[in-house]
Structures are given as structure tokens and as C-alpha cells.
Amino acid sequence: MTDHAKITAEGVNVFYGAKQAIRNVSLHVRQDEVTAFIGPSGCGKSTFLRTLNRMNDTIAGARVEGDVRLDGEDIYARAMDVVQLRARVGMVFQKPNPFPKSIFENVAYGPRIHGLARSKAELAQIVERSLQRAGLWNEVKDRLSESGTALSGGQQQRLCIARAIAVDPEVILMDEPCSALDPIATARIEELISDLRGRYAIVIVTHNMQQAARVSQKTAFFHLGELVEYGDTSAMFTNPREERTKDYITGRYG
Amino acid sequence: MTERQPTDWRAPAMQRRLRRRYAAERRFRLLGLAAILASAAFLAFLLVSMVARGAGGFVETRVALPLDLSDVRIEGARLMGPGADLALAGAGLENAVDRAADAAFAPAGGAAILSDGAWLVVRDAVKRDPGLLGRRTVLDVPVATEIDIARKGRGTPEAEASVRRLGDRLSSGLNTDFFAGADATDPTRAGIWGALKGSLLTMAVTMALAFPIGVLAALYLEEYAPRNRVTDVIEVSINNLAAVPSIIFGLLGLAVFLGTFHLPRSAALVGGLTLALMTMPVIVIAGRNAIKAVPPSIRDAARALGASRVQVVFHHVLPLALPGILTGTIIGMARALGETAPLLMIGMRAFIAAPPDRLTDPATALPVQIFLWSDEVSQGFVEKTSAAIIVLLVVLLAMNGLAIYLRNRFETRW
Numbered sequence A: 001m002t003d004h005a006k007i008t009a010e011g012v013n014v015f016y017g018a019k020q021a022i023r024n025v026s027l028h029v030r031q032d033e034v035t036a037f038i039g040p041s042g043c044g045k046s047t048f049l050r051t052l053n054r055m056n057d058t059i060a061g062a063r064v065e066g067d068v069r070l071d072g073e074d075i076y077a078r079a080m081d082v083v084q085l086r087a088r089v090g091m092v093f094q095k096p097n098p099f100p101k102s103i104f105e106n107v108a109y110g111p112r113i114h115g116l117a118r119s120k121a122e123l124a125q126i127v128e129r130s131l132q133r134a135g136l137w138n139e140v141k142d143r144l145s146e147s148g149t150a151l152s153g154g155q156q157q158r159l160c161i162a163r164a165i166a167v168d169p170e171v172i173l174m175d176e177p178c179s180a181l182d183p184i185a186t187a188r189i190e191e192l193i194s195d196l197r198g199r200y201a202i203v204i205v206t207h208n209m210q211q212a213a214r215v216s217q218k219t220a221f222f223h224l225g226e227l228v229e230y231g232d233t234s235a236m237f238t239n240p241r242e243e244r245t246k247d248y249i250t251g252r253y254g
Numbered sequence B: 001m002t003e004r005q006p007t008d009w010r011a012p013a014m015q016r017r018l019r020r021r022y023a024a025e026r027r028f029r030l031l032g033l034a035a036i037l038a039s040a041a042f043l044a045f046l047l048v049s050m051v052a053r054g055a056g057g058f059v060e061t062r063v064a065l066p067l068d069l070s071d072v073r074i075e076g077a078r079l080m081g082p083g084a085d086l087a088l089a090g091a092g093l094e095n096a097v098d099r100a101a102d103a104a105f106a107p108a109g110g111a112a113i114l115s116d117g118a119w120l121v122v123r124d125a126v127k128r129d130p131g132l133l134g135r136r137t138v139l140d141v142p143v144a145t146e147i148d149i150a151r152k153g154r155g156t157p158e159a160e161a162s163v164r165r166l167g168d169r170l171s172s173g174l175n176t177d178f179f180a181g182a183d184a185t186d187p188t189r190a191g192i193w194g195a196l197k198g199s200l201l202t203m204a205v206t207m208a209l210a211f212p213i214g215v216l217a218a219l220y221l222e223e224y225a226p227r228n229r230v231t232d233v234i235e236v237s238i239n240n241l242a243a244v245p246s247i248i249f250g251l252l253g254l255a256v257f258l259g260t261f262h263l264p265r266s267a268a269l270v271g272g273l274t275l276a277l278m279t280m281p282v283i284v285i286a287g288r289n290a291i292k293a294v295p296p297s298i299r300d301a302a303r304a305l306g307a308s309r310v311q312v313v314f315h316h317v318l319p320l321a322l323p324g325i326l327t328g329t330i331i332g333m334a335r336a337l338g339e340t341a342p343l344l345m346i347g348m349r350a351f352i353a354a355p356p357d358r359l360t361d362p363a364t365a366l367p368v369q370i371f372l373w374s375d376e377v378s379q380g381f382v383e384k385t386s387a388a389i390i391v392l393l394v395v396l397l398a399m400n401g402l403a404i405y406l407r408n409r410f411e412t413r414w
């Protein structure tokens, strides 16, 4: 375990009923880095991502084995409060899912339920700063009371990011945040990820090799529920150790 | 393997398939239209026939009665305050009215052509203007039901003869007693307000119980309960409960609320409790469907922000499901409003001559009142029955209008 490891996973297995979706995966997520998960569809990237904030708990029949720690604390321990864990480990979903409420309410919801703002003014400030960091402020500052669902897909996704960072989490998990976005919106979100790096530990699932190469420092390649290779992004993309990794990265596979 | 022939979209077989498809489309549209027309026709028939027969119930016939009240003696002070009714009754006002009618309408039938309640109209007029006691005057008072019906065109030959003799001394006016009064033995005095108030009190009890319990049960079953045998059994039971004939709920209410808990008979409280038993499963089913329709991604979004289960449910799921829940609730309530059988079982079929003031007062309800009136032999009640049906339909219409309003008001636009 390195000093900077924010999240450590050791020997993680995940089952959906009798079916095993993740096999004995161990990896560390560092505080100051962006970690990318890549791999063919159905290999278990989302599943593994969800073990990091216990979103698998909500899926009937899902079972997690192994040891996952946030700052050395076992997140599957009985004493761990799931509600607080999810506040500390934020998540952005593959499909934008803003609440059917105003843009302001979308962002203000998290701070409100966790009591992060002492006054209305402070709450408004949190909302503004979060929207600014998510690169959405200039587009929506005059229509904060409009419905979040009336935004375009890319704007919605940035709204979801703003909503996640408004809680001031320590880690942000992003499950294919750009899969439904055009190249311009994608570029903005990549820019955003680079801006957020250092402040938050970031884990991003992506199907886009260039994106992984551009935004991440560490890359994990999953295949059939196993972690095939994990290491520095630059090393993996230039000189993969495993044949399967090389095939996948070069597009000869999956 | 042979190569597939390129599809010929212009081949006759293709054209035939196309024609058949269009024909099927047309047939379906026609059938749908016919179904809509049929139901609209039924509704129109119901409305037209009810209004045609019941409109007269809102109108009463009055006769101009010349009165000489100079021999009714009473001190002015006794006309003030709550003792006035009793004082006037004791002073022989009713006799005076009868005598006046006998004198004025002798050939047409004398006092018999007046409604039993005619002297009450005189009494109220005297209370408003005590000066009437000393002088001669003419007052419009309601006529007996036979005359009333004859004037509206469906009377016996004798009554029609009386109507002809009375000529233009008869007039028509809005029957305010019908809207303000309760059941009575004389159809000209029978009113709907007692039954309507009974219905409203009953509905209030039903709503206060069935809505929160039904919604909480639906939320628990959808959001909390694990999926297993027990919840399956509960689900089947609730669905069954919704289909149980209402009379059985009446028997249940009779056994439980009257038999075990000894609550008062004929009370709106017991009626409300019984109908709540019946309405709750409907609300649970509607509520569960509305809750199921809330997209799971919203729940995930809230959970991922660190919302607890209760927060997810009350901040997100419930508000989004509310329009559906409300629609279901109002449909359930409308059904309860029209329910007769269970109320008969718990004794709400008694003759109740005063509108209920408290939940435990003896009461009746609109549909029961309609049932009771439709059973009366007197011609006058035929019209009252239809008029009461119109009132019931108006209340139902208002409830369904409210349902649509609430749905539009709370509906989330995505």
C-alpha cells in the first residue's frame, strides 16, 4: 500500500446471484491521480466501480466479497455508515439523471441533506461554485430556476457532475460520463476532469482509448471480470505487458 | 447456400399485404370510435333522462295564500331568540293557516292542497316580520305533493282539476328546502342536505384513514419490503381485497365496528371506517403502480449523493408518484361515495330527519338516500330520487374534475 492510496481494494469478488461478475480484483486508487477503467462491454467495469461506494447494495441479489478500504477504513464493515460513505465517494452515472427539479435545486440537494450550508447565501455560493467548476455556470446562470431536465444531454451531464461535487466528496466515480455526448461536450468534460484532478481522487470508466490516455495517470484493463493489467497510463498505452491488453488497446479485440 | 433474392417491394403479394395492413388499421380505428360513441351515448342517455326526470325536483309549486293572522296572539318578546318556533307552534299558527286555506281554496280541496310544511313557511315569514301577525296578507306557500306533480304534468285527474281551479294563483320557485333539509315523510319537504352532509362526513373519515395508510403501505411494499414469499402473499391478498364485493366489507364493518367495538349504529364514523377498508386496497394498488413508474435512475442519483432511504422516498419518489397516487385515490373515493350496500349493513338506512352534526350522529348517505326514496310509493319521491341522483352525479363530476386538476398541477414535466 502506498502512502497516497485513497482507495485500496484487495481480492474483490462480486456475484450477481450465482454468477460471478468480478474475480479477485485488487487495485489502489491514488488521491492525486485520475484512474481509468477500460475493457470490453460486460467485463465488469461498472460493477467494480459500484463496489467503491456500495451502490451494489441496492441491487437485489448482488454480493460483494473482499476488502475495500477508503483511507484505510473498511467500507464494508458494519460500523461504516453507507449514507456518509456515498457523500464522501460521489458518483456520476453513464446516463445523465438530473432530478426533475430546478437547476438550482439539483445542485443544492446534496449540500442541503448533509447540512453543508449554514445560510441561504452560503448555499447559493456552493451552487454557484459547483456549477462553475463543472463548467456550466455561464450557460445556466440566468435560468437557475428552470428544470434540470430541460437542458441538453451534455449540459445535463455537467449538471450531474456539479451536483456530485457540490457535496464536496473525496472521490468521484464517473461511469462513462461522455458516452452520450458530442465531441465538444466531451472535450469540456475532459477539461473538467483535468481541472478537478488533485482536488478529488477520480475514477473514470471509458470505452474511448484516447480519452483514457488523455485524462488518466493510471489505467486498469478489465476482461471477463478479471483485472488483466493495471499501471501507469503512459506505460500501458505505449508498452502493454499483456497480449490481451495490447489487442484491446490497438482495437484488434472486442 | 443460395443467394437471397433482392426483395421486390412492388410485387403483387407485397401490395396485397400493404392493403391488408391499411384495412386492419381502418378497422381498428372504426372499432375504437364505435366504442367511444357507445359509451358517450350511454352517458348522454343517463344524463338526459336524469335531468329530464329530476329537474322538477329542484322546483316547487307554491300557491298564493290569503292569510288573516289577527287572531294569533303572541307577545313580541317571545318572538325573539330560540324559543320562537315553539311559541308560534303553541299559538295555533298551524290551525290558522289551515283555516285560511279552507276558506280560500274550498272548491279546490281546502287545506289538503297545502304541503305539510306550508305553515313552517308562514312561521319563518312571521319571525322575519312580526308585523304580519296583526294584519291581512298574502304569502306564497308550498302545495301538497299531488298538486305539485299535477302542475308538472303527471298528476291524477282530481289533482289536475284542482290545478285548473287554482289557475294563476299557483307559481313555481326554487325548492330551497331540497338543498337545506333532510329526509321527511312528505316529499315536498324532503331534502338532500342531510344525506349529502352524511356522505361528506363519511368521505372525510374514509379519506383520513385510507389515504395515509394506503400510501404508506404502497411505499413500504415498493421501497422497503424484500421480495419474498411473505410479500407475494401480501400482494395477492391486497389485490383480492380490492375485488371483494362491497357488501362483504359491510358485514365486516358490522361485525368489527358495531359488534366488537360497539360504535354507534348508523354513524358516519362507522360508514367511513367501513368504506376505508374498501378503499385502502385500491389506493395501495394505484400507489404501487405510480411508485413503480418512477425511474430507478432518480433513486440512484439521490442515493449516490448520500440520501438515506427515507430521504430518497420522501424527497424524490413520493413527489413524483403523487399525481398517480392522487388519481387512484380519487377514483377509489368516487367508488366509495357511490357505495350503498356496505352502508345498509351498518344501519345507515334509517330514516334520519336531521342532518348529522357529529361523526357519531345517526346519518345516511347520498346513494342510500336515493335507494330509500326510490323505494317510496308516493309519486313525489320519484322526482326527488332523480334530483338526488343529479346531486350525486354533480359531486362525482366535481371529484373527477379535481382529480384532473391535481394531476395537471403536480405532474412533473421531464
Ligand SMILES: Nc1ncnc2c1ncn2[C@@H]1O[C@H](COP(=O)(O)OP(=O)(O)OP(=O)(O)O)[C@@H](O)[C@H]1O
Pocket (backbone or CB within 6 Å): A016, A021, A039, A040, A041, A042, A043, A044, A045, A046, A047, A048, A059
Ligand atoms: N443488475 C445485474 N444483475 C445481474 N447481472 C448483472 C447486473 N449488472 C451487471 N450484470 C452482469 O455483470 C457483468 C458485468 O456488468 P457491468 O455492467 O459491470 O459491465 P461493464 O463492464 O460496465 O459493461 P459496459 O461497458 O457495457 O457498461 C455482465 O455480464 C452483466 O451481465
Ligand SMILES: [Mg+2]
Pocket (backbone or CB within 6 Å): A045, A046, A047, A094, A175
Ligand atoms: Mg457499464
